[in-house]
Amino acid sequence: MLLPLQSPDHVAHIHLSRTGFHAIVSSKLGHNFYIHLKSNTVHQLKKLRCQVTAVGWNPDYSKDTDATGPILLGTAQGSVIELNVGSTGMTTVLKELTPQVAQIERMTSAPSPAAAITDIQLFQLDDDPKNKKWMVIIAQMARLIVLVTENEPPPPPKLGGFTSSASLQAGLMNLGAEQAPVTTFHPFFSAPNTQPHTISSSKFSEKFKNHGFLTMHPMISEPKRYAWLSPDGISIGKVNIFAERIQDVLVEEFNIEHRLIEGRLEPPTGIALTDHHVLLAYSSRVLALSLLPPHSVAFEDPWAPELGAAVGFCSDLTTEFAWLYTPTVAMKYGTNDEARYVWKTYLDRGDYAKALQIARARKDIEPDALEMVLRKQADFYIQEKK
Known part of the structure; x- marks a missing residue:
């Protein structure tokens, strides 16, 4: 599949929908393409001229193969755009909702250039079709922004003030000026009842300006854990999108310090979470760090320089x-x-509950593990009673 890009332009970002039906590809010079993966067709989004650095996919349309539904795009300039595009490439909604989510402030309190939006996570919190409740989590270099809002009812159509009898007989009606497409997610940035919460990094680093990546696990179902890359390190914590207090949606458990790559600090170009590890993509290698202290390297895969530096x-x-x-x-x-x-x-750490949970899940693969955990746990309780 070839994209009509001319040198020196090249692919900068690939955004794949959760179920793999849709993709948004953005180039270094701000050319954007929608790819309908089921039909393997490419459509250029000519009216969208900016570098799209993040996409928040709509969970309402996770099984829809014909359209993306309303989705949120984050840009390198820090703006948020709502887009709705179909399998034929027809765009029904394309509107900027806010020109800049927030200004990053340096430790000196002097304003800094707007940081790129590096990730958008979009969640539907209830199933009420008339008044849906939504949550969005927006990541930047040194800031996580959590917003909760409800859909506003669409405005009534504006009808023309006069319709002649001849027009009525001909089946024509003057509906006035053409109405702009109604956006779904504008209440996040305009409704007075929107609940905001911000988590900020204590540091600012130009190296991490466009590297504030956020990932969650699992993503097919309700996420339970997040990993956020910031100048402070890699923040790992719990996720509860249904928390009563918005401050409890993301709760940090621990922070992993950045590692030096070949003796220098290099921001990762991407991050992913698994059940027990965090994957970090660097320009010339991939590292998998254990989520258990001391967070040692469980896997490292460097590649030859001729393959190029990792983009994402x-x-x-x-x-x-x-x-x-x-x-x-x-x-x-x-x-x-x-x-x-x-x-x-x-x-080995004496956490028998977690060891038992994993051993039971693996009893068909490794029956000796369950037996060993039960025996060690029994020995521990016997010693406790002495």
């Missing part, structure tokens, strides 16, 4: 593979029985 990371949530892409190649990464050593780590 794209997760296929249906197959649970992560795709890393360079200007010339794409590489696929996936897990292979990643829990086979985790139960032993929990057991």
Whole structure:
């Protein structure tokens, strides 16, 4: 599949929908394309001239193969755009909702250039068709913004003030000026009842200006854990999208310090989460860090320089593979029985509940693990009673 890009322009971002039916591809110079993956057709979005750095896919349309439904686009300039495009490439909605989500402030309190929006997570919180409640989480370099709002009813159509009898007989009616397409998510940025909450990094770094990546796991179902890349490090925490307080939606559990790559600090170009590891894509390698202290490197995969530097990371949530892409190649990464050593780590630390949970899930694969955990747990309780 070739895109009509001319040098020096090249693909900068690939955004794949959760179920793999749709993709938005954005180039370095701001050319954008919608790809309908079921029919393998490419449609250029000529009216959209900006670098799209993030896409919030609509969960209402996760099984729809013909249209994206209303989705949110984040740009390199920090703006948010609503888009609705069909399988034929016809755009029914394309409107900027806010020119800039928020200004990043330096530690000196002096205003800094707007940071790119690096991720958008969109959630529907109820099933009321008339008044849906939505949550969006927007990531930037040093800021996570959580917004909760409800859909506003669409405005009534404006009818013309006069319709002649001749027009009525001909079946014509003057409806006045053509109405602009009604957006779905404008209440996030305009409704007075929108609930906002911001989580900020304590540091500012130009190196991380466009690298504030956010990922969640699992994404096919309700997410339980998040990983956020910021100048402070890699924040790992719990997710509860149905929390009563908006401040409890994202709760940090621990922070992993950035690692030096070949002796220097290099911001990752992408991030992904699995059950027990966080995957980090760097310009010349992929690292998998354990989520258990001391967060050691469980996997490292460097590649030859001729394959090019990593441009980004794209997760296929249906197959649970992560795709890393360079200007010339794409590489696929996936897990292979990643829990086979985790139960032993929990057991050695005396966390019998978690060790038992994993061992029970693996009893058909590794029956000795369950027996060992139960025996160690029994020995522990016997010693406690002495």
